[in-house]
Structures are given as structure tokens and as C-alpha cells.
Amino acid sequence: MSQITEQQIKQKMLALPDGSPNYDEMWTRIRLEVERRRSGWSEHTDVVPGKPALSRVRQWTLAAAGGTAVYFDQQTDREVVTADPAGQRVNVSAEVDGVKLTLDNAVIGHQTMDDTDRMALQMSLTGLEDQKFDYASFKEAEIVDLDSGKKIAVDFGGFDARSGVDQLKLTEYISENLPTSEQKKSYRIVTKDLYLTRRFETPLTGKLAAGKEYEVIPEKGLRIKLTSYNVVLNGAKLNLEYEANQAEPLPEDYDPNRANYESSSYLIAKSGDKTLGNSSIGWKKGSKTQSFDLKSLTKQERNNLQFAYSYAETVKKIQGTWTLDFTVEGTQANTPAQSVPIQDGAALEERTGMKLSEAKVTPFEVQIPVKRKNDSSVLQDGKFMYYEGLTLQAGDVEVPGLQAPIPGLPYNPLQGISAQSETMYFNFRDNEIQDLSSEPLTLKLRNALVARVYPDIWTNIQPPAEKTQSVSETMPDQSVMVYKVTRKGKDVQVNTQTRNKFYMVTGTQLKVDGKTYERSETESQGKYNGDIGYQVDVFKNVPEGSEFSINAGTYGVYDSSRDIDIQIR
Amino acid sequence: MNDLELFENYKTTVYRYCLYMLKNKGDAEDVCQEVFVKAMLADRRELRSEKAWLLRIAANECHGLTRRRSRGREKEQEAFLQAAPLHAVQSVESGYERRETKSEFGLLLKDVKPRFREVLLLYYMADLPMAEVAEMLNLPLGTVKSRLNRGLKSLKKRMEEADRPSKKGSEFHVSNY
Structure with missing residues (x-):
């Protein structure tokens, strides 16, 4: 009879070692990845004319059930607003070495998505017109409620100079210590040490290939080694992974708690005058993975792809403190719905x-x-x-x-x-x-x-085997469904091309000798959008049989009329 | 709880769960990273238990990775598969003492079947109520109890087997059980 008690096991379980991973490094990677996803990058990014816009603000990036996140594409290039500003005109400035920070407006309103009242502080920065940089950010910043002395939590972002240094705007949000519509409240914004950051590019010479090393910043001895280079989906997507021989460069004001994508280093791809946006980037321990969507490129453009290593460096520091004292009047700043x-x-x-x-x-x-x-x-x-x-x-x-x-x-x-x-x-x-x-x-x-439902249209297929079979069916609405069917052990996988034509709602159904099988909701998934999109339905524990057929399930088709x-x- | 507090409070629990489920440090770090990324992007206001919720995401991620690996779908991660397996803590202690280290227990734990190991980790290591484990894994309570019992039995058996040679030949005092 065992002498080991449950309590002893519990104690050992509670004391399990974790091997001391570098949690700080992990936290940095988490922050970067969150920043990337919040910035609106997705698997469907097309060729972009310039560089992606910087956004710190969480936009409708929401969680669905079961720990699966759903992300929405965000439009990154927005128009410059010429309408009247909302809320209260504040117009308070502070200047250090000719660089002027101005609080232009304060706008209070309710945001239903977050179910919070919040105040937007719209600021601008001038006096940097003769500098060449991409971002400007303060090393430290805080907002204080002068009535109570309370410091208000704020995550100060950076000014984006890529569209021009004459339009440096930044909006910060606070959601505590706000005045009601009848109140006045006084605040102080204090910012310290402005860092100007610029991104640099070093071309990677020669054709990229896994296993090859590239010297990217010779003066610093920085080399990267491409550990993986795979073109997949019939040439429509490029996946690559690289390792650096030392820590990659970071701006001097880099703070892991405020890390954003534009502080980090990565590879960019170009063909002719087209710059290809990263469609995904992943931070792993010791390496970085990147994907590029090539589907909008011609075959010749794909053959002419050039790569460069892109990194951020501090190009100038303006040391000093900017202090803005201001009063917000609830009657003016509150904008009722x-x-x-x-x-x-x-x-x-x-x-x-x-x-x-x-x-x-x-x-x-x-x-x-x-x-x-x-x-x-x-x-x-x-x-x-x-x-x-x-x-x-x-x-x-x-x-x-x-x-x-x-x-x-x-x-x-x-x-x-x-x-x-x-x-x-x-x-x-x-x-x-x-x-x-x-x-x-x-x-x-x-x-x-528009929904299409044809429960009686079943497409006969051969008994699924390891070798993929491809069958197609012209549906009554003239949609052509193309199914690729493969047996993987006990399971059967049905791959349906969706491209830009369909939105699969329920997924396919599989019938074997008269019995209908539903797909596994946890293992089935839609992959990509656009021209290379497809739906993968996985049917678990499907027996061998003689008569197999597939139904498309409910799907949607586009109707521009x-x-x-x-x-x- | 803000993002950093969430990470600081639960990083060890989530990471240990991933480590002992996946048996690979690199995988555990990647999955742990993904768990917190998803958590930070999600709306957490209505959560009853952040720990249970994080572990639920971790369980889903571990299942997903294991499933993909077993089917060889992620060829681009092949290099990653070759990453160093979970090592015991480096030690120069004697055989008996080393067998009694916590990491030795961890090595025994990793040999327990995944479906049993999963409930052992959630119930004992993460200290979640059994009903919560059942809900998290979408299993009947009876199944969780049964897996827990079988997991305990399997673990005890391994611990006894690991202990046996030293009882026969060791000059050390043997059991602390």
C-alpha cells in the first residue's frame, strides 16, 4: 500500500520549479505583440504605399469566448480633420529649447464601447520643423489633478512625424477625476525629456535563403541569420524567421513597459517602388518570425523582391521639463450625446x-x-x-x-x-x-x-484517403464550391476555397453511408481572407465507408446590387 | 488589475502549467506569451476568476499546440521542436538528494499521461476548485474526479518506483514518507 499521501503530492505540486525563465524578456515580448495586434495588423494586409500608421489606442479589439481573440482590421491611413474641434479650446503651451508643447482642446464624452466617461486631451508639438525624425516621445509624462493632488494614470504615447513634422498631434485620454458638466477642475501635465527617433534601413544583399547570414549594422557588428525562408500558398505568402547575433538596436528611451512595434527591429520587403507591409510578426525567444502577403504582386515582382533590415535609433534628445497648467470647465468640455x-x-x-x-x-x-x-x-x-x-x-x-x-x-x-x-x-x-x-x-x-442554404445538395466524393482529392460542385446560385478532402488518421479534413467569394457560416457537413457528421468546432477554422482564403473543416473519428458526400452548409455570397x-x- | 499586475500575479502559475504540459521550455514560453497577449487584448471586466480564465486560455493553447504538433501541420516550427527538452535543475547533489529534488518530482510528473497531468496541475498546482477544473476543461465533474484519482495513482506509482533502488542500495536514510 502506498505511503505517499495526497497532501505530500499537493505540496510537491505547489513547489514545482519553473526553471527560472526570463520573465522580464517575456513581458517585453508580450507588450510588443499586444502593441502589434492593437495597431491593427492582420493576416490580410496588402501592399501599402508608405509605412503603417502608428496607433497606441485600442480599437475594438475584442475577445470572443474560449480564449480566442478576434481582431478587426483597422483603417490605418485616416484623413486629416478640418472640422471644428470638439469640447473646450484650452490653448496652453510650454516651451523648452524652442520646442513648444500645446494642449489645444479637452473633450469629455461617454464611450459606450468601454462604458466609460473619458476626457480626450488633444495636444500638438511645434519647433521641430528643421529636424529629421519619425517619432517624438517624452521619456516621462504625468497628469495631476491639482484639486486633489492625485496623479492620474496615463500612458503617454508618441507624436508621429511620418506624415510631416508640421502636423505633430497627440491625443491622450483620462477616465478618472473628470469634472461633471457643472464643475471646473484644474490639472497639470508634466512631460520630461523629448526623444526624437528615426527608423533606418539596411539592404540585405543577395538572394535571401535559409541558413545565410547578413551583416546589417557593420559598425555595431550586428548580423542576422535567416533560419527559415518559406514561400507557401502557391507563392502568395512568405514566412521567414531570423536570429540576431546580439541584442537588436533600440531607441535610447526604450521602456519595456511602453514598448511599441515601431521601437523594434524587423525585416521589410520591397519590389520596385512597392513596400510590402508585414502581415504578421511574432516575437519568440531568441528569434523573430515574419510573414509577408505576396498575393498582390505579379510573378515578376515576386521574383524581384528585395529585403532590408529596419531598426529605430534615437537621433536627438531635448532635455527639459514642459509643464502645462490648465482648467477644464465641464460646461464647455462635456459634449452631450x-x-x-x-x-x-x-x-x-x-x-x-x-x-x-x-x-x-x-x-x-x-x-x-x-x-x-x-x-x-x-x-x-x-x-x-x-x-x-x-x-x-x-x-x-x-x-x-x-x-x-x-x-x-x-x-x-x-x-x-x-x-x-x-x-x-x-x-x-x-x-x-x-x-x-x-x-x-x-x-x-x-x-x-446574402445567405445561401442548400441542404439537399450533396456532392459525392471518393472515400477519403491520405492523398487529397479535389471535387467541385456548381451550386444553384452558380457559386462553384471546390472541396479538397484528405483523411488524416481517424479524421477527415475538408478544405473549401472561399477566396473573395464566400463567407462560410456553418461550415461543411460530411455524410458517410447515410450518417451525417458535423465538423469539430474547436479544430475547424477559416484561414486568411481575400484571394487565398479557405475554410478548413475537421471531422473527427470518421469511419471507413463506401459512400461519402459533402454539403456546403450555410454560406454567404456578396451582392453588390x-x-x-x-x-x- | 492592470496588465502588468495580471502578468506579475499569474505568470508563474501559467508558465508552470504550460511547462509541465508541453515539457519544453521554448514552447512553454511561447504559449505563456500568447496567453497573456490574448488576456491583455480581451475585456476582463466581467471575469470572476482571472486565474481560472488565464489557465483556460493556457489549456486551449496547449491543446492546440499539441494537436498541431501531432499532425505535423506546422512545418515552419520544426526547428523549434528540436529545442532543448525540459531539463532537471542542474545539481551536483548525491543520487538520493537529487532524486528528492523538486525537479525530480517534475520529471516524474511529466511522464503521467497528459489528460491526468492536466487535472493534477490545475487542481493541485494552480489550486483551482474541482468544479472549476471541470468547467474549464468542459468535462463532467465525475470525469475530473476519476482523472484526478488515476493521475494520483500513476504519480504515486512512479514516485515509489523512483524511490525503490535507493531503498535497496543507498547508505542514506531513505524515506520521508
């Missing part, structure tokens, strides 16, 4: 069955509640699902939005947030915050997705 009835909704209702309620407009966001004639979660054939392209033209700014929850769709991207009923959401970032009280608002809806512009105001 407006309700705007939508008069022009008949055409939309006719095309989609959706009726739009009053738009709620604040400086930070616009929400439009949606009601449907048929809000059943059952997707019948021909039912309108939603518009993939949702844009609000507000004054001079076009803001992309999203709509949720959609009846009948398997997930709600806003789960856990404030979406109890179906609503269209548009939120304004940073410099887009403006006085919308008299601005025209136009809703632009594009690429309607339902595109519509709706004048809200």
Missing part, C-alpha cells in the same frame, strides 16, 4: 429588411441601432446577413465600422462588451475627434452578404 433620427431608411429596409433607429452621436463615436423584419437566428436561403463594408462619412472623416450581433452568425465579435441588441458602431480616434453637432453624416454600406448610401444628416 445627440440623437439624430434617420429619415432616409426606406430604401435600405426594402433591400435588406433592416430598419435603422435614431443615431446616437458623441465626439467619440456614432451608434446606430438596427431592427430587422426577420431577426430569427435561422438563416434561410436568400436572407440578408450584413454588409461587409460599413463606413460613416462624418464631416471630412471616413470611419470604418462594424455591426453586431448579427442574428444567425455563430459568433458575436462584441461579446462581453455592451452589445445587447444589434447595432452599427463607428468610433473616432485621436485627431478624428471633432465637433459633429453640425457636420453632415452619411452611412455608406457596401458588399452585402444592395450597396447603398444613407444620408443621416
Whole structure:
């Protein structure tokens, strides 16, 4: 009989060693990765004309159930706002060595997405017109409530100079110690030591190949070794991984707690005058993985790819302290929500069955509640699902939005947030915050997705084997489904090309000798979007049999004839 | 709790779970990193237990990685597969003392079947209530109890076997059980 007690095992389990990993380094990688995902990078980034915009602000990047995150593409290049600023004009400045920091405006409003009141402090920086740099950031910054002496939590970001040093704007948000609409409150912003950072590029000479080493900063002895270089998906995607022989360069004001993507080093790809955005980048211990989406390049452009090592370096420091004392008057800074009835909704209702309620407009966001004639979660054939392209033209700014929850769709991207009923959401970032009280608002809806359901269309296939078989079926709506079927041990995998044509809702079904099998929800997944998109459905423990067939399940097709512009105001 | 506090409070629990489930330091670091990245991007306001939630993400990530590895889907990570396995703590202690180190126990634990090891780690190491473990793994409570018992039995057996040679031939005083 065992003499080892449960209690002894528990004690040993509690004392299990962790091998002392470098948690600080891990934290840095986590911060960088979070920053990257928050900045809106996705697997679908196309060729970008310039460099991706820097954004620190979390935008509708939300968690779905089960620990799976869902990320939305963010439009990175936004227009410069020319409408009137919202809230209170503050216009308080401080200057050090000719560099002037100005607090231009303070705007208070409610943000439904976070369910918080917050104040946007819109600032500008001047006096750096003769400098060459990409970002300017303060080494230290704090905001103090002068009435209570309390320091207010703030995560000061950087000024982005890539669009020009004459437009250096920064918006910070605080959500505590705000004045009510009847109050006045005094604050102090203190910033110290301004660092100007510039990104540099060193071309990697020769053709890239796994195992090759490249000298990237000779004066520092920095070399990188490409450990992996794979072109996959018929040439549409490039995955690579590299290791550096020493710590990669970082700006002097680098702070792991404030690390952002643009502080780090990475490879960039170019072909002719096109610069290819990283479609994904991953920080691992000792190495970095990157992916480039090549699908928009011609074969010749793919053959002519050139690579460069890109890194950030501090180019100038302006040492000193900028102190801004200011008072916010609740009556001026608070911008109450407006309700705007939508008069022009008949055409939309006719095309989609959706009726739009009053738009709620604040400086930070616009929400439009949606009601449907048929809000059943059952997707019948021909039912309108939603518009993939949702844009609000507000004054001079076009803001992309999203709509949720959609009846009948398997997930709600806003789960856990404030979406109890179906609503269209548009939120304004940073410099887009403006006085919308008299601005025209136009809703632009594009690429309607319409449900297709053909439960009786089963496509016969050969018994699945390790060798992939490909079969196609022309559906009654003339959509051509292409299935690639492979047996992997006890499981069967069905790969359906979605490209830009379909949105697979339920996924495929598999029938074996008359018995229908549903896909595994946890193992099935959609991969990529656009021209190379496909859906992988995994069917678990599928027996051998003689008659196999596949049904496409419910899917959506695009119907551009339902595109519509709706004048809200 | 802000992001840094979340990481500081639970990094060891999450990392240890990943380490003893995946048996590979590099994998454990990557999965632990992914767990906290997802956590930081998520809305945590409605959470009842941050620890249980983080471990749920960790469990999903570990399952996913194990599944992908077993099917050889991630060819680009082959190099990573060759990373050094979990090592025992470097030690110059004598055979008996070394066998009694915590890491020795860890090596025995890693030989326990994953489905049993998983509940042992969540229940004993992470100190989660059994009902929470069941909910987290989407298993009936009875199944969790059964796996826990079988895991304990398997672990005790390994501990006894590891102890046996020293009992026969060691000059040291043997058992502290």
C-alpha cells in the first residue's frame, strides 16, 4: 500500500520549479505583440504605399469566448480633420529649447464601447520643423489633478512625424477625476525629456535563403541569420524567421513597459517602388518570425523582391521639463450625446429588411441601432446577413465600422462588451475627434452578404484517403464550391476555397453511408481572407465507408446590387 | 488589475502549467506569451476568476499546440521542436538528494499521461476548485474526479518506483514518507 499521501503530492505540486525563465524578456515580448495586434495588423494586409500608421489606442479589439481573440482590421491611413474641434479650446503651451508643447482642446464624452466617461486631451508639438525624425516621445509624462493632488494614470504615447513634422498631434485620454458638466477642475501635465527617433534601413544583399547570414549594422557588428525562408500558398505568402547575433538596436528611451512595434527591429520587403507591409510578426525567444502577403504582386515582382533590415535609433534628445497648467470647465468640455433620427431608411429596409433607429452621436463615436423584419437566428436561403463594408462619412472623416450581433452568425465579435441588441458602431480616434453637432453624416454600406442554404445538395466524393482529392460542385446560385478532402488518421479534413467569394457560416457537413457528421468546432477554422482564403473543416473519428458526400452548409455570397448610401444628416 | 499586475500575479502559475504540459521550455514560453497577449487584448471586466480564465486560455493553447504538433501541420516550427527538452535543475547533489529534488518530482510528473497531468496541475498546482477544473476543461465533474484519482495513482506509482533502488542500495536514510 502506498505511503505517499495526497497532501505530500499537493505540496510537491505547489513547489514545482519553473526553471527560472526570463520573465522580464517575456513581458517585453508580450507588450510588443499586444502593441502589434492593437495597431491593427492582420493576416490580410496588402501592399501599402508608405509605412503603417502608428496607433497606441485600442480599437475594438475584442475577445470572443474560449480564449480566442478576434481582431478587426483597422483603417490605418485616416484623413486629416478640418472640422471644428470638439469640447473646450484650452490653448496652453510650454516651451523648452524652442520646442513648444500645446494642449489645444479637452473633450469629455461617454464611450459606450468601454462604458466609460473619458476626457480626450488633444495636444500638438511645434519647433521641430528643421529636424529629421519619425517619432517624438517624452521619456516621462504625468497628469495631476491639482484639486486633489492625485496623479492620474496615463500612458503617454508618441507624436508621429511620418506624415510631416508640421502636423505633430497627440491625443491622450483620462477616465478618472473628470469634472461633471457643472464643475471646473484644474490639472497639470508634466512631460520630461523629448526623444526624437528615426527608423533606418539596411539592404540585405543577395538572394535571401535559409541558413545565410547578413551583416546589417557593420559598425555595431550586428548580423542576422535567416533560419527559415518559406514561400507557401502557391507563392502568395512568405514566412521567414531570423536570429540576431546580439541584442537588436533600440531607441535610447526604450521602456519595456511602453514598448511599441515601431521601437523594434524587423525585416521589410520591397519590389520596385512597392513596400510590402508585414502581415504578421511574432516575437519568440531568441528569434523573430515574419510573414509577408505576396498575393498582390505579379510573378515578376515576386521574383524581384528585395529585403532590408529596419531598426529605430534615437537621433536627438531635448532635455527639459514642459509643464502645462490648465482648467477644464465641464460646461464647455462635456459634449452631450445627440440623437439624430434617420429619415432616409426606406430604401435600405426594402433591400435588406433592416430598419435603422435614431443615431446616437458623441465626439467619440456614432451608434446606430438596427431592427430587422426577420431577426430569427435561422438563416434561410436568400436572407440578408450584413454588409461587409460599413463606413460613416462624418464631416471630412471616413470611419470604418462594424455591426453586431448579427442574428444567425455563430459568433458575436462584441461579446462581453455592451452589445445587447444589434447595432452599427463607428468610433473616432485621436485627431478624428471633432465637433459633429453640425457636420453632415452619411452611412455608406457596401458588399452585402446574402445567405445561401442548400441542404439537399450533396456532392459525392471518393472515400477519403491520405492523398487529397479535389471535387467541385456548381451550386444553384452558380457559386462553384471546390472541396479538397484528405483523411488524416481517424479524421477527415475538408478544405473549401472561399477566396473573395464566400463567407462560410456553418461550415461543411460530411455524410458517410447515410450518417451525417458535423465538423469539430474547436479544430475547424477559416484561414486568411481575400484571394487565398479557405475554410478548413475537421471531422473527427470518421469511419471507413463506401459512400461519402459533402454539403456546403450555410454560406454567404456578396451582392453588390444592395450597396447603398444613407444620408443621416 | 492592470496588465502588468495580471502578468506579475499569474505568470508563474501559467508558465508552470504550460511547462509541465508541453515539457519544453521554448514552447512553454511561447504559449505563456500568447496567453497573456490574448488576456491583455480581451475585456476582463466581467471575469470572476482571472486565474481560472488565464489557465483556460493556457489549456486551449496547449491543446492546440499539441494537436498541431501531432499532425505535423506546422512545418515552419520544426526547428523549434528540436529545442532543448525540459531539463532537471542542474545539481551536483548525491543520487538520493537529487532524486528528492523538486525537479525530480517534475520529471516524474511529466511522464503521467497528459489528460491526468492536466487535472493534477490545475487542481493541485494552480489550486483551482474541482468544479472549476471541470468547467474549464468542459468535462463532467465525475470525469475530473476519476482523472484526478488515476493521475494520483500513476504519480504515486512512479514516485515509489523512483524511490525503490535507493531503498535497496543507498547508505542514506531513505524515506520521508
